[in-house]
Amino acid sequence: MAAPCPGSRAARRCPPGRAVAVLVLVAVAAVVPLLGPAAALEGTGEAAPPGTPGVALLRTVLFAALSVHLGEVFVRRVARGVPGAPEAAAPAWGPWAAGAGFLAALGLASAVAGGDLLPRQAYGLDLGGLYASRDGRLALLEVNAFAAAGLCARSRRPGSAVLPLAAVVAAEALRAHPPAEGAPLLGSGLTLVHLTCAALWAGGLLYALRTLWRWRVSAPDAGAAVLGGYARVAAVLFAATAATGAASTLRRMPPGTVADQLTATAYGRVLLAKLLLVAVVAGLALLARRRLRRSAGGGPLAAYAPARVEVLVLAAVVAVSALLTAVPVPPHR
Numbered sequence: 261m262a263a264p265c266p267g268s269r270a271a272r273r274c275p276p277g278r279a280v281a282v283l284v285l286v287a288v289a290a291v292v293p294l295l296g297p298a299a300a301l302e303g304t305g306e307a308a309p310p311g312t313p314g315v316a317l318l319r320t321v322l323f324a325a326l327s328v329h330l331g332e333v334f335v336r337r338v339a340r341g342v343p344g345a346p347e348a349a350a351p352a353w354g355p356w357a358a359g360a361g362f363l364a365a366l367g368l369a370s371a372v373a374g375g376d377l378l379p380r381q382a383y384g385l386d387l388g389g390l391y392a393s394r395d396g397r398l399a400l401l402e403v404n405a406f407a408a409a410g411l412c413a414r415s416r417r418p419g420s421a422v423l424p425l426a427a428v429v430a431a432e433a434l435r436a437h438p439p440a441e442g443a444p445l446l447g448s449g450l451t452l453v454h455l456t457c458a459a460l461w462a463g464g465l466l467y468a469l470r471t472l473w474r475w476r477v478s479a480p481d482a483g484a485a486v487l488g489g490y491a492r493v494a495a496v497l498f499a500a501t502a503a504t505g506a507a508s509t510l511r512r513m514p515p516g517t518v519a520d521q522l523t524a525t526a527y528g529r530v531l532l533a534k535l536l537l538v539a540v541v542a543g544l545a546l547l548a549r550r551r552l553r554r555s556a557g558g559g560p561l562a563a564y565a566p567a568r569v570e571v572l573v574l575a576a577v578v579a580v581s582a583l584l585t586a587v588p589v590p591p592h593r
Contacts, residue, residue, distance in 0.1 A: 292579035293317040293586070300526035300587055308526075311371060312586045318367045320582035322402070322428075323459075325361030327578060329354045329409060330425050330456075331463020337419065338489040339471060345482040350470035354418060358410030361428070365406050369399035394438070398431045405431070429455050436585065447511060454504035458581070461497040462574040464490050469567055484552065487567075491549055498542065512589060526587040534580045537573055544570040
């Protein structure tokens, strides 16, 4: 017997295609961080940091949880501004996303406490030592922020979760650029904007499509308005993500070395894979927007197919982005 779709009655069953899509997402989320480091490092002469696959997997979960929750808060606000929109939007995944983010952040904090290694025994953890290091304090901040986001998501004002989620973004931006790095505040600022825009872009599309599908019969025009409102903001989010990503790349790879490092270093190879996936996402986004503009009445569902594929590719982008944070940063050549 097929399992019922989340948020639907037992009489409704998930289409096989949707179940396959979920399986693909889970497979990508596991395969990229677990097998990606070895493939990226092959033949480069670089050594992988300890515990890279496990850390990359946990960071994939953390980034995905952040995107799902932040995007949900964003698009729910867009939906509230649509005239005639039904009160019942798509079921909230925020509490579940916050729970997954909390567990991932807790795992990453335990890795910091274990000397950048995922511990096998709880007694080997130095939890008190987390307060003594910058990375430890940032890891604890992320754990507490996801816990607070989960409480906000289950409160009467779920939109208030944006504050602890912003703390997670800030902690990630600071963690990615230690004080020993040149101009760390500039790097953290770029990462802050990049991660915020990317999370809103990916997570917002997921919730916009869920809302469009939920309202496809009761309020198709309102669903189209929500998707259109998201699409207008998404264009700005994409531009900001691309600009900050390019600036961050040039900070770590001087212009004269980019071509060589894209193929000769693990960081460059993963970055190249991410760029190719983002190019595919951009093409799918343009196709979905074109179909949305040409549609009328209940026609907005014509944009659903390319946009749904866009979500799947964005999931791969999230996994590759997490892998990018785990491989060695190339030296300035």
